[in-house]
Every structure is written in C-alpha cells, then in structure tokens.
Amino acid sequence: MQNLLLALHALDLGAVWLGEILKNKERILEILELPERLELMAVVAVGHPARRDQKSYRRPLEELILLEK
Numbered sequence: 930m931q932n933l934l935l936a937l938h939a940l941d942l943g944a945v946w947l948g949e950i951l952k953n954k955e956r957i958l959e960i961l962e963l964p965e966r967l968e969l970m971a972v973v974a975v976g977h978p979a980r981r982d983q984k985s986y987r988r989p990l991e992e993l994i995l996l997e998k
Contacts, residue, residue: 930971943978946971 930946937944950957954969 930973933973937973937975941977942975944973944975946973948972 934944934946950972951969957969958965
C-alpha cells in the first residue's frame with residue numbers, strides 16, 4: 930500500500946488510506962456497484978490537493994509511546 934501512496938504522490942496527487950471505512954464494506958460495494966464476490970481490502974481516496982503549501986501536524990513520538998521504567 931505504501932508503494933501506491935508514494936506513486937500517487939510522485940504523480941502530484943493527494944491520497945489517503947481510509948481504514949475505518951472497512952467497517953461499512955457492504956455499503957461501499959453497493960455504492961461502487963461491485964459484485965459481492967469481491968472482498969474489500971482497502972480504500973484509498975485520490976485527488977488533486979486543494980492546497981499544496983499545507984504541512985501535516987504530527988505529534989512527537991514520545992507522546993504516543995508509553996514506556997515503563
């Protein structure tokens with residue numbers, strides 16, 4: 930999946946992997962008019978970014994990892 934996201938970035942496209950959407954996979958198959966025999970593995974939203982000067986904010990790793998001492 931990372932290769933796909935990197936390739937889309939190289940094409941100057943914005944992309945985001947949507948994992949939470951898999952909870953509604955039956956509805957997604959219906960919306961996309963796909964046969965039920967297919968199993969949804971991932972959803973990637975792709976498009977042209979509205980802004981290019983945006984930086985994403987990432988919390989420092991120390992805030993996300995709990996270490997016991």
